Amino acid sequence: MTTKRAWLLLAVAALTSLSMSVQTQEARYPMTIIAPGKGPFSFPPGYQTPWDKIDIMVTEKMSPNLFVLHGSQGLDPAHPDASGGRAMVLFGPDGVLMVDTQNRQVADKTLKAIRSFTDAPIKVLVNTHIHGDHTGANAFFAKQGALIFSQENLRNEMVRPPVRAGGQPAPTIDLTGVPVVTYNYTAGAPGQPAATFTMNGEIVDFIPMMPSHTAGDTIVRFRKANVIYIEDFYRNFGYPFADQANGGSIKGMLDAVDLIEKLADAGTTLVPGHGTLVKKEDLLPYRAMLVDILAKVKTLRDQGKSLKEVLAANLTAPYDKTTLGDTQQSKDRFITEAYDEVKDFPPIVDGKRTMPVHP
Numbered sequence: 001m002t003t004k005r006a007w008l009l010l011a012v013a014a015l016t017s018l019s020m021s022v023q024t025q026e027a028r029y030p031m032t033i034i035a036p037g038k039g040p041f042s043f044p045p046g047y048q049t050p051w052d053k054i055d056i057m058v059t060e061k062m063s064p065n066l067f068v069l070h071g072s073q074g075l076d077p078a079h080p081d082a083s084g085g086r087a088m089v090l091f092g093p094d095g096v097l098m099v100d101t102q103n104r105q106v107a108d109k110t111l112k113a114i115r116s117f118t119d120a121p122i123k124v125l126v127n128t129h130i131h132g133d134h135t136g137a138n139a140f141f142a143k144q145g146a147l148i149f150s151q152e153n154l155r156n157e158m159v160r161p162p163v164r165a166g167g168q169p170a171p172t173i174d175l176t177g178v179p180v181v182t183y184n185y186t187a188g189a190p191g192q193p194a195a196t197f198t199m200n201g202e203i204v205d206f207i208p209m210m211p212s213h214t215a216g217d218t219i220v221r222f223r224k225a226n227v228i229y230i231e232d233f234y235r236n237f238g239y240p241f242a243d244q245a246n247g248g249s250i251k252g253m254l255d256a257v258d259l260i261e262k263l264a265d266a267g268t269t270l271v272p273g274h275g276t277l278v279k280k281e282d283l284l285p286y287r288a289m290l291v292d293i294l295a296k297v298k299t300l301r302d303q304g305k306s307l308k309e310v311l312a313a314n315l316t317a318p319y320d321k322t323t324l325g326d327t328q329q330s331k332d333r334f335i336t337e338a339y340d341e342v343k344d345f346p347p348i349v350d351g352k353r354t355m356p357v358h359p
């Protein structure tokens with residue numbers, strides 16, 4: 001072999017291995033395609049969400065046929081880092097399985113985003129919790145053919161919504177978007193799937209949760225991709241939100257974190273409804289903050305302090321620097337939840353609690 005030919009062969013070999021390594025890199029999941037915004041975001045008084053400007057996009061790919069959809073940043077004051085709540089789509093020859101449906105106002109854009117990568121029929125939909133950024137387009141996707149699954153409590157919350165803060169009645173709902181297949185959380189068997197789907201080469205577990213973000217939460221585990229959609233009992237944009245009127249509880253969110261510590265391994269990708277993707281170790285500082293705030297609020301309330309006084313104590317101050325989206329509203333809501341929970345916490349009836357109204 002001439003030296004020239006040997007060099008040529010070496011060069012070809014090097015190029016081949018380069019292109020192979022590029023391909024391997026491309027195939028490494030999960031992939032973040034569009035990260036949520038970090039802010040800070042601000043909106044003028046009276047600002048209304050311009051739904052026509054919001055796009056629903058593939059923001060993460062968890063495997064070749066398991067994608068995540070999320071909205072644009074900087075437009076939706078309820079979720080400025082990325083509009084709405086994440087939706088997940090498992091697709092292939094067995095049809096589409098969806099986790100949550102995004103806001104009602106962008107239903108057609110959510111479908112369009114799905115149709116950008118699959119023509120398969122929409123078959124199964126699971127709701128992780130009742131909030132409109134997760135169930136808003138239920139009726140739209142039911143009309144596309146989706147059979148909707150959820151906890152029975154979620155269905156109850158939807159059919160008989162709690163009175164909102166200030167005593168205003170909840171808006172009427174479209175009954176075609178109500179879940180038709182329901183199941184319950186079993187206190188004696190946390191982590192036990194209520195349903196398991198074998199579809200499109202993946203095994204998917206719907207796991208009902210203890211009352212935590214709401215009383216009707218479900219997490220969704222994709223066994224092969226090693227991914228769990230953990231919805232909203234954990235968040236890393238804004239302070240924690242236990243929707244107590246819909247049966248949520250901060251103490252339940254601690255139990256939810258502890259269950260994830262058991263269900264996930266170090267490599268499991270956890271997909272929260274908002275903020276960035278995390279691993280289970282990222283949940284621990286969040287858990288510690290919940291414990292700390294509950295204890296501090298309890299001490300003040302036991303001393304007879306009013307809610308106003310507890311809010312004025314600015315107990316979240318040590319966490320403000322490391323909490324993205326730490327608005328005053330988000331802090332006050334969190335502290336008010338803790339205040340309501342540490343004493344005379346109302347019980348759950350039909351998935352809901354009658355919470356005290358603060359002046």
Ligand SMILES: [Zn+2]
Binds near residue numbers: 084085133232273274
């Ligand atoms: Zn959400």
